[in-house]
Amino acid sequence: MSVAASVFRCVSLAVAGLVVLAASALAQSDPLPSWNDTAPKKAIVAFVERVTTQNTADFVPESERIAVFDNDGTLWVEQPMYTQLAFALDRVKLMARQHPEWKDQQPFKAALDGDMKALAAAGQKGLAELIMTTHAGMTVEQFQKIVTNWLATARDPRFKRPYTDLVYQPMLELLAYLRANGFKTFIVSGGGVEFLRPWTEQVYGVPPEQVIGSSIKTKFSMRDGVPILLRLPDVNFVDDKAGKPVGINEAIGRRPIAAFGNSDGDLQMLEWTTLGASGPRFGMLVHHTDAEREYAYDRQTEFGRLDQALEIAPDNGWTVVDMKADWKTIFPWE
Template sequence: MVVMITLLSCARRLAVVVLVMLVCIATDARAQSDPLPSWNDGAAKQAILDFVARVTRDGGPDHVPTAARIAVFDNDGTLWAEQPVYVQAVFALDRIKALAPQHPEWKKTQPYKGVVEGDAKAIADTGEKGIAELLAVSHAGMTTEAFAKTVADWLATARHPRFRQSYDKLAYQPQIELLAYLRAHQFKTFIVSGGGVEFMRVFAETTYGIPPEQVVGSSGVVSFELGADGTPQLVKQPKIEFVDDGPGKPVGINRFIGRRPILAFGNSDGDHQMLQYVMAGPGARFAGIVHHTDSTREYAYDRSSKIGQLDKAWDEATAKGWTIVDMKRDWRKVFAFEP
């Protein structure tokens, strides 16, 4: 009897082990068969899969040659979080604070006084001119190499005020999977953003797998100079050269990519003209918009938001049947650090 009980106990344990193994195998098989595991099954995910299948099917009516498979993505709010303040703006304010001890005159001069004192209203009251001045001063007066190191050092220590994670950890997991999926089907993926090109190039490759030469963004004037030791160097100047936002995005695509993309993803009216430009081309086209609807896992905002306003682009997307990704409904996971 004791032997029989022991055998039954062993059999039950073995059955449990086998069941666990089968579950693991099934989960692994699903992960391998599903290229977008952080996307919930639904219209948005299916639209992406269908589009890629159409344009990559040899001999199909919508087949697109490899060289023409260009995909462009906005960064802020499309590839990583942009609330409550644009990441690059946070960097600029932190940079001004770090430089303040070398500029005692800033204690009496706006907008610097507002930054030093943490007075957001005073900064806002200086308007676009004041904000532009802060960005110019915080990003200039150093070589491009020194600037890249400054950004990298800041990213290593700065933390998002709500999530307490480094900002590069706030990249959207579903979008990282989408970028990888597109590249696996021989798409060339680009960032086309209003953010500073040299700021984004610091983290774009490690965070998104997008190399520096495939980042299009706003840029300041850079001059060639000889250092004190005669070494050639590029020095950032406090002057804006090109703004890659709104209507500037199609211009930037033409200038730096040289091909009209067949797929574009954005999240705000700042991406509207880019989406229009992409969809105006011949053949198969895809326009996607990330709609921020999840206040629990991220943020919920659209028409009335001062950061990432989604108004006119949303109306056109709805009218023309572009793909609108509802973050709460369509994403199983928002960030990689979610359980």
């Protein structure tokens, strides 16, 4: 290495070190820069400081710092419909040529007609049938490839951007802040676990083994001497409402000390995390109040209804985030 190259390398390393130190200092001074300096931000920081301060009664060892996050409406957009439902509708249209009977058969007729009211009226059973039919009959690897390809090309109808662009910058900061303070972050979603796992690590920094979700049954078999897992059109587990605490217990084996959601589908997860347990606990609901920058909805929506959880939040000590008032920015690209 020449003297000039050696000097350049030293200078580069020094500059890089200064950048890292500056970033670290900034993170310490304001770990949540996209949050307004309102009550929710203060509550988050106070909780993290409380459980990470050693030699105090509220100190929590890193092994017990478990934080769970809902996905739809908590980490990314869930209007005008869940992203996985948009994926399923595209799958129905793609597969419809092989199924002419679908034009007169619900919920497939509603999917082909774009009838959201009829889809909502089909309820959980109808949506489960739609998802099982369009998500099964292939290997796990084949399904993951289909999901990855769809996310690379599909666009949200309002923002005209990839769905993975429609993640909430304040929540990305929150995930990073918690991990920087020794928390292990999990996604606990009513959506399909195999739909989420191909991309959550890249987008959220949450690896696939820390994703809990609904699932269909899979079967191990050998195909031409190669072991495969085949996805079957049969429900295995629904990770929603009362299913969320069950999924957390089965997958993690520890009770979380912090839970973040946005709807009544997250109610039992927040209750399991915060009620009847010893030590400091934190529960938070994201309330969608910003129709201009995102959406405003709660009790009157088919997707992400927030009613009962919002009513009991004050009595349970849960922090409610007013998206319009508490977030400076919503999306990373703003």
